[in-house]
Amino acid sequence: MELVIRGGKVATAHGVVVTDVGIDGGRVVQLGGTLSGTTELDATGRFVLPGGVDAHVHLTDPYSGPGEHSWADDFTTGTRAALAGGVTTVGNMSFHRRGEQMLDGLERDLADAKANSLADYFMHPVLLEPDEVGLAQIVEAAALGHPSIKVFLSFKRFDRNVDRFLKAMRVAAAAGVVVAIHCEDAAIMGCCGEMLAEQGLTEHRHYPETRPVEAERIATERAIGFCEISGAPTYVVHLSSQAALDACRRGRARNLPLYVETRPIYLYLNRDRFDEPDGAKYAGAPPLRLDADRDAIWAGINDGSVATVCTDHAPWSLAKKLDPSLGPSELRQGMAELETLMPMLWSLGVATGRISVSRFVEMTSTNAAKLFGMYPQKGCIAPGSDADLVIWDPNETRVIDGGSMHSNADYSPYDGWSVTGWPTHTLSRGEIVAEGSRVMAEPGRAICVPRRPFERP
Numbered sequence: 001m002e003l004v005i006r007g008g009k010v011a012t013a014h015g016v017v018v019t020d021v022g023i024d025g026g027r028v029v030q031l032g033g034t035l036s037g038t039t040e041l042d043a044t045g046r047f048v049l050p051g052g053v054d055a056h057v058h059l060t061d062p063y064s065g066p067g068e069h070s071w072a073d074d075f076t077t078g079t080r081a082a083l084a085g086g087v088t089t090v091g092n093m094s095f096h097r098r099g100e101q102m103l104d105g106l107e108r109d110l111a112d113a114k115a116n117s118l119a120d121y122f123m124h125p126v127l128l129e130p131d132e133v134g135l136a137q138i139v140e141a142a143a144l145g146h147p148s149i150k151v152f153l154s155f156k157r158f159d160r161n162v163d164r165f166l167k168a169m170r171v172a173a174a175a176g177v178v179v180a181i182h183c184e185d186a187a188i189m190g191c192c193g194e195m196l197a198e199q200g201l202t203e204h205r206h207y208p209e210t211r212p213v214e215a216e217r218i219a220t221e222r223a224i225g226f227c228e229i230s231g232a233p234t235y236v237v238h239l240s241s242q243a244a245l246d247a248c249r250r251g252r253a254r255n256l257p258l259y260v261e262t263r264p265i266y267l268y269l270n271r272d273r274f275d276e277p278d279g280a281k282y283a284g285a286p287p288l289r290l291d292a293d294r295d296a297i298w299a300g301i302n303d304g305s306v307a308t309v310c311t312d313h314a315p316w317s318l319a320k321k322l323d324p325s326l327g328p329s330e331l332r333q334g335m336a337e338l339e340t341l342m343p344m345l346w347s348l349g350v351a352t353g354r355i356s357v358s359r360f361v362e363m364t365s366t367n368a369a370k371l372f373g374m375y376p377q378k379g380c381i382a383p384g385s386d387a388d389l390v391i392w393d394p395n396e397t398r399v400i401d402g403g404s405m406h407s408n409a410d411y412s413p414y415d416g417w418s419v420t421g422w423p424t425h426t427l428s429r430g431e432i433v434a435e436g437s438r439v440m441a442e443p444g445r446a447i448c449v450p451r452r453p454f455e456r457p
Contacts, residue, residue, distance in 0.1 A: 001022045001023060001024040001029065001030075001035060001036065001037045001038070002023055002024050002025070002037060002038055002039065002430060003022075003023040003024075003037050003038070003039045003040070003041070003387075003427075003430060003432075004020055004021065004022050004023070004035045004036065004037030004039075004040045004041070005020065005021040005023070005040075005041045005043050005048055005389065005391065006020050006040055006041065006042050006043060006044070007020065007042060007043055007044040007045075008020075008021070008043025008044070008046055008047060008048035008391060009043075009046065009047045009048065010031065010047075010048045010381055011047050011048065011049050011050075011357045011358065011360075011361050011381075012050070012358065012361055012366070012380055012381055012382075013358050013361050013362045013366040013367075013380070014358065015358055016047070016357055016358065019031050019032040020032060020033075020035050021048060021381065021387075021389065022035040022037065023037075023387040023389075023427075023430045024430070025430070026386065026387055026429035026430040026431070027383075027384060027385060027386060027387055027429075027430065028381060028382060028383055028384065028385050028386075028387050028389075029383055029384075030383060031381070031382070031383065041391065041425060043391045046391050046392055046393050046394070046424065047357065047391070047392040047394060048381065048389055048390070048391055048392070049086070049360075049361060049365070049381075049389070049390045049392050050361060050365040050366065050378075050379055050380055050381055050385075050388060050389065050390070051086065051087065051088025051089060051365065051378070051388030051389060051390055051426065051427070051428065052082070052085070052086050052087035052088060052089070052341060052342050052364045052365050052390070053087070053088075053089045053090075053091075053364070053365045053366075053368040053369050053372075053374070053378055053379055054082065054087045054089070054090050054091065054310050054311050054313070054338060054341060054364075054368070055090075055091035055124075055261070055308060055310050055368040055371070055372055056091060056093070056180075056237055056238070056261060056263075056310035056311060056312050056313075057078060057082075057090045057091065057092055057093070057310075057311060057312070057313040057314075057338065058071060058092070058093050058312070058313060058314035058334065059073055059074055059075045059078040059079070059090070059092050059113075059117075059313075060074070060075070060092060060093075060094060060095070060108075060109045060112055060113075061074075062093075062095030062097070062126075063097075071314045071315050071316055071334055072315045072316055072317055072336070072407065072408035072409045072410075073313070073315055073336065073407050073408050073409065074112075074116065075092075075112055075113050075116040075117040075118075075121075075443070076116045076117070076118065076443045077406065077407060077408045078090070078313060078338060078407065079117045079118040079119035079121070079338075079446065080118055080406045080439045080441070081313075081336065081338040081339040081405060081406035081407045082118075082119045082338040082339070083118055083119055083426050083428065083433050083434045083439050083441055084339050084405070084406050084423075084426070084434055084437050084438075084439050085338055085339035085340060085341055085342050085343060085423065086342040086343075086390040086392070086423040086426055087119065087338055087341060087342065087364075088119055088120060088378075088388040088390075088426065088427075088428045088433075089119060089120045089121065089122070089369075089374070089378050089388065089449060090117075090119055090120075090121050090122075090338070091121070091122050091123070091124055091148075091310075091368070091372065092109060092113065092121055092122070092123050092124070093124050093126055093150050094106050094109040094110075094123045094124060094125050094126060095126045095128070096125075096126065096128065101129075101133055101134065101137060102125045102126070102127060102128070102129075102134055102137045102138075102141065102149075103125070103137050103140065103141060105125065105126070106123055106125045106141060106146065109123060110123065110448060113446065113448065114444065114446075114448070115443065115444055116443045116444065117443065117444070117445075117446040118433065118439070118441040118442065118443060118445060118446060119428060119433075119441075119446055120378075120386075120388070120428065120429070120446045120447050120448075120449050121446055121447075121448060121449065122146070122148075122372065122374070122448060122449045122451060123146050123448075124146075124148045124149060124150045124180055125137075125141050125146060125148075125149050125150070126149070126150040126151075126152075127149045127150065127151055127165075127168055128155075128157065129161075130161055130164035130165050130167065130168045131164065134168070135164075135167065135168055135171050138168060138171050138172055138175060138177055139171065139175045141177075142175045142176065142177050142453060145448070145450050145451050146451065147175065147176055147177045147178065147372075147373055147451055147452070147453045147454060148177060148178040148179075148180060148235075148372055148451075149168075149172060149177060149178075149179055149180065150179075150180045150181075150182070150237075151165060151168070151179055151180070151181050151182070152181075152182045153181060153182060153183055153184060153185060153186065153219040153222065153223065154182050154183075154184040154185070154186055154189065154219070154285065155186060156186045156187075156190070158186065159186060159187065165226075166226055166229070166230060169226050169227070169230035169232040169234075170230045170231070170232070172230070172232045172233075173230050173231040173232040173233070175453065176233075176452075176453025176454045176455075177232070177233075177453070177454065178232075178233045178234075178235050178371060178372060178454050179227075179232045179233065179234050179235065180235040180237050181223045181234060181235065181236055181237065182237055182238070182285070183216055183219035183220040183222075183223050183236055183237075183239070183244065184211055184215045184216050184219050184285065184286055185214075185215040185216075185218045185219040185222075188212070188214060188215040188218065189210060189211050189215050189329075192209060192210050192211070192212060192215070192329075193210045193328075193329035196209060196210060196327075196328060196329070197327070197329075201328070202327050202328065203328065204274060204279055204280040204283075204326075204328055204331060205274045205275050205279055205328075206274075206328040207274055207279075207280070207283055207287055207328045207329075207331050208271045208274060208287040208288065208289075209328070210287075210328050210329045211285060211286050211287050213241045213243050213244075213286075213289065213293075214243075215286075216239075216240060216241050216243070216244045216286050217241065217243040217244050217247060220236060220239070220244040220247050220248065221247050223236060224247060224248065224250075224251040224256065224258060227251065227256050227257065227258055228251070228254070228256055231257070232257070233257040233258075233259070233371075233454045233456070234256070234257065234258050234259070235259045235260075235261060235371065236248060236258070236259070236260050236261065237261050237310075237312070238261060238262065238263045238266075238284070238285070238286065238310075238312050239260050239261065239262050239266075239297070239306070240262070240263075240266045240286040240287070240288075240289050240293060240297075241286070241289050241293045241296075242289075242292060242293045242296035242297075245260065245296055245297060245300050245305060245306070246296075248260050248305065249300075249305050252305065257454075257456055259307040259308075259367075259371055260300065260305060260306045260307055260308075261306070261307065261308045261309070261310050262297050262300075262301075262306050262308075262309055263284070263309065263310060263311055263312045263337070264309060264311060264337050264340070264341060264344055264345065265282070265284055265288060265335070265337070265413060266288065266289065266293070266294060266297055267294060267297060267298060267309070267344075267345070267348065267349075268294075268344065268348060268414070269282060269288050269294075269413065270288055270289065270290060270291050270293075270294055271287060271288045271289055271290060273288055274287070274288065278318075278322055280321055280322050280323075280326070280331050281318060281321045281322060281335070281411060281413065282335075282413055283321065283331035283332060283333050283334075284312065284333050284334060284335065285333040285334075298354060301349075301355060301359065301363060302354075302355060302359070306363075307363075307367045307368075307371065308363055308364075308367050308368045308371070309341070309345055309363045309364060310341075310368065311337040311338055311341050312334065312337075313334070313335075313336060313337050313338045314333070314334025314335070315334060315335050315336035315407050315408070315409035316332050316334060316335070316409065317408075317409060317410055318409075318410050318411045320332055321335075321411075335409065335412075335413050336402060336405070336407035336409035336411075336412060337412075337413075338407065339405050339406055339407060340400065340405075340412060340414060340419070341364065342364055342390070342421075342423075343398075343419045343421055343422050344414065344417075344419060345360060345363065345364060346360060346392070346394070346420075346421035347419040347420045347421050350394075350421065351394065351420050351421055365378070365379045365380075366379040366380060367379075367457070370457045371454070371457065372451060373451035373452040373453060373454060373455070374449050374450075374451055377449065377450075378449060386428075386429050387427055387429055387430040388427065388428055388429065389426075389427040390423045390425070390426050390427070391423065391424045391425040391426075392421065392422070392423055392424070393421070393422055393423070393424050394420070394421050395420065395421075396420065396421065396422045396424075397418055397419065397420045398418075398419055398422055399416065399417070399418050399419075400412050400414040400415055400416065400417045400418075400419055401415060401416075402414075402415050403415075405437075406437075406439065422436075422437075423436070424436060428441065428445075428446075429447075431445075433445075
């Protein structure tokens with residue numbers, strides 16, 4: 001065989017077993033038994049994990065107007081960070097620009113990824129215009145192997161076209177397309193921003209008040225109602241609050257095809273961070289919440305109410321995050337987390353006993369692969385699966401320094417944190433693409449992962 005990994009603790013969503021892994025032709029071909037390889041890696045005392053599947057990243061520019069800003073990473077730098085952290089597949093949000101249709105943006109971003117990505121990828125076309133062309137392109141995109149779309153309840157255009165977006169969800173349901181939904185209510189956020197301005201509250205520490213829990217809860221409840229009426233498989237992205245999670249629990253109790261994603265910042269940080277002098281650097285949408293919300297999301301991870309932890313990776317430079325001209329409603333949202341996604345969850349989840357190794361695998365790889373039509377090619381370690389593997393040292397400790405990591409962002413929200421549990425080797429389709437923090441992969445080596453229409457896990 002081309003490669004054999006010896007003696008590792010092979011971890012899947014079903015358990016952990018010490019065995020050897022044989023790899024040939026970019027795929028896992030054998031677990032255990034008699035194996036010999038041209039190249040062999042000793043994983044004794046370490047874990048062998050499925051490569052991470054981060055289903056929510058922003059590595060392409062949604063803007064097209066003069067003077068508009070975008071985030072710091074592209075497919076090259078973002079996926080380099082991903083591989084360094086053990087993430088081998090990313091799901092990019094693909095926006096079309098003014099004057100374009102949904103498939104125009106998709107085609108442009110696919111070409112970008114083909115030329116520049118180091119990690120395998122898939123796309124979520126963003127539906128901004130649910131007109132007849134947009135509805136038809138939902139079906140067309142699915143037929144081309146892209147059975148998911150993204151919808152923003154946080155955009156005012158949603159309420160202007162709510163009947164058409166509901167029809168889009170019916171179209172998605174019929175085509176086996178997952179609808180990923182950003183759940184914050186635009187009208188409530190607009191009203192809160194106006195009230196802050198009227199009171200002269202212009203400091204960044206008021207950012208959470210511009211996007212309150214009520215905006216998230218109400219939008220989440222609407223999304224659940226649309227899911228129930230349309231039958232569309234619905235994926236609530238970056239959920240941050242107990243109130244929104246409780247609404248999702250009620251929907252799931254009615255057996256709706258409803259799935260919840262959270263993001264790392266809601267597991268490790270709280271809204272007190274906005275009281276810091278540089279608190280604007282923590283701005284994400286939704287904002288950081290209270291400790292009770294954080295505890296509720298951890299509980300949701302353990303009881304299965306939360307399906308995935310994904311990054312919503314959309315980093316800016318620290319200078320742009322701290323731009324003093326921006327009021328609390330205008331702070332730039334997003335940060336770099338691709339390189340720290342898996343280490344942080346291991347260190348503060350597995351190493352502390354909060355979650356099991358198998359739950360870690362589900363949250364970072366298996367569940368996303370299943371929901372987005374890639375399992376068992378991605379998300380597991382089994383004969384026939386892609387050899388996307390991470391040899392994981394549970395004892396290695398590093399101190400986070402965003403300025404020296406692979407993202408073009410020059411900071412991390414976890415700068416100075418001591419984190420235990422890091423990859424020693426990352427493999428993508430059998431190729432060793434990273435050793436420790438050194439990434440050897442080159443742009444353009446990645447593939448667009450073929451996907452099937454949604455099948456309920």
